[in-house]
Amino acid sequence: MITNSNTVREFERRAASYLNVEEAVAMSSCTLGLILTMKALGIEGEVIVPSFTFSATGHAVYWAGARPVFVDIDENTWNISVESIKDAISPDTGAILAVHIFGNPADVEALEKIARDINVPLIFDAAHAFGASVGAKRVGGFGTAEVFSLSPTKLLTGGEGGLVATNDASLAQRLRLLRNYGDSGNYDCFMPGLNARMNELSAAIAVEGLSLVDSEIAARESLAEIYRSKLGRIPGIHFQHVAKGNQHSFKDFTIAVEPGEFGLSRDELYELLLKENINTKKYFYPPLHWQTAYRDLPKRSTSLEKTEWLSTHVLTIPLYSRLKREGINRIADVITEIHENATGKERS
Incomplete structure (x- = not known):
């Protein structure tokens, strides 16, 4: 097997242990991880997202079938502004997609409170942030899910790849199906998915990189x-x-x-x-x-x-x-x- 097999599962296990989360789901890219996370959560309407970020953050919202609503940043941390989010909330708000920009953890406590208050999922584009932490807690365990990139410029790389970290076992199960077209193995897809499988070579590179x-x-x-x-x-x-x-x-x-x-x-x-x-x-x-x-x-x-x-x-x-x-x-x-x-x- 050259894709989505034993080495991928080993990487997922080790990554979950490192991040101290219940589930880690390997993907072929961070962008597809973000798209499929939003699809798996059934997010519709508007997604609040910072404008100061890499283009893939906004593109993921678009390809997930939602509408990005761009908000401002904090002038000191350069992360998404909590006050700007509050100004952008509407009856159509379906989720908040925050970013740990350049690897600097966002204000997770304030963001989680807002998401709870308006009862929407909070997703983090954590593409830059593998290995970052808030106090003693690793980035990866905040919000509904956090999505990492393993592209060549990242600290942890698989050549290419992505990783969704979550403590929601049901979400992780849906993501594992969605990365394989939504197919559980019987060709009766539970919903339209994509080919977002990580290959074994990328997983092997990432396994070796975890210790570094x-x-x-x-x-x-x-x-x-x-x-x-x-x-x-x-x-x-x-x-x-x-x-x-x-x-x-x-x-x-x-x-x-x-x-x-x-x-x-x-x-x-x-x-x-x-x-x-x-x-x-x-x-x-x-x-x-x-x-x-x-x-x-x-x-x-x-x-x-x-x-x-x-x-x-x-x-x-x-x-x-x-x-x-x-x-x-x-x-x-x-x-x-x-x-x-x-x-x-x-x-x-």
């Missing part, structure tokens, strides 16, 4: 501290806030650039770093509500001011353990020099 997640996060956190120490001295450089007691996964390290203080815009910094062979990403620009795919979506009165500011000022800079301290120091020094040249300041 915590050490990779520790290594990245150590390197991120160098960035914070060096770049924190530069006017106009702002960092994502991580709540006390939470563990960021450090899937990415992202800064926000205030041009008036830094001396250059985000886009100008991007181009100058590229000339130094330092590749960066404008994660996430444009935000979903500015993208062509969603431009004609009916707008709500909910303000997206913070999303629009951040998406035009944000820059993700390299962070992975193979860079080591020398690489991180070089990137920080180049950014410092760019700032000094732009403002006419000399390094002290």
Whole structure:
């Protein structure tokens, strides 16, 4: 068997143990995991989702047959804003889809309370967040379900793949059928599903990677501290806030650039770093509500001011353990020099 067999089941078992959840259901991608989770829960109507996220978050809502309602972010954590969610709730609200952006855990307690109050499922796009935690509890056990990505850029990878974590055994059972067209084995599909099966090779890669997640996060956190120490001295450089007691996964390290203080815009910094062979990403620009795919979506009165500011000022800079301290120091020094040249300041 080359798909959805013994190694997949072993990965699911080990992942559930690591995340301390009852069920972990392997998928061929995070996007399909999100789509099938929403379909399995029977979600209809509107799904509240942040606009500051990767496009797949919004696309999953669309392909699940619901309508995304984009809301703003918290200006400090860059995660979905609880107050913005409250403003967007309507009689048609069918679910809340939150994101642990860049691997920074969202305000799970407040989000779970809102979902309980309005009696809708709370799903987390946890694509960036494998290995993150809120206090002593791993990301994976919050809300109705949390969906991880195992694509090549993630801390835990299967080459490609996804994983749905949940404490709802009935949901997990439906998901295992839906990833196989909705077929239990007798060709009488209980509902229309898809081919979202994880292959055995991806599962084998992920099984081996599980033991490396915590050490990779520790290594990245150590390197991120160098960035914070060096770049924190530069006017106009702002960092994502991580709540006390939470563990960021450090899937990415992202800064926000205030041009008036830094001396250059985000886009100008991007181009100058590229000339130094330092590749960066404008994660996430444009935000979903500015993208062509969603431009004609009916707008709500909910303000997206913070999303629009951040998406035009944000820059993700390299962070992975193979860079080591020398690489991180070089990137920080180049950014410092760019700032000094732009403002006419000399390094002290």
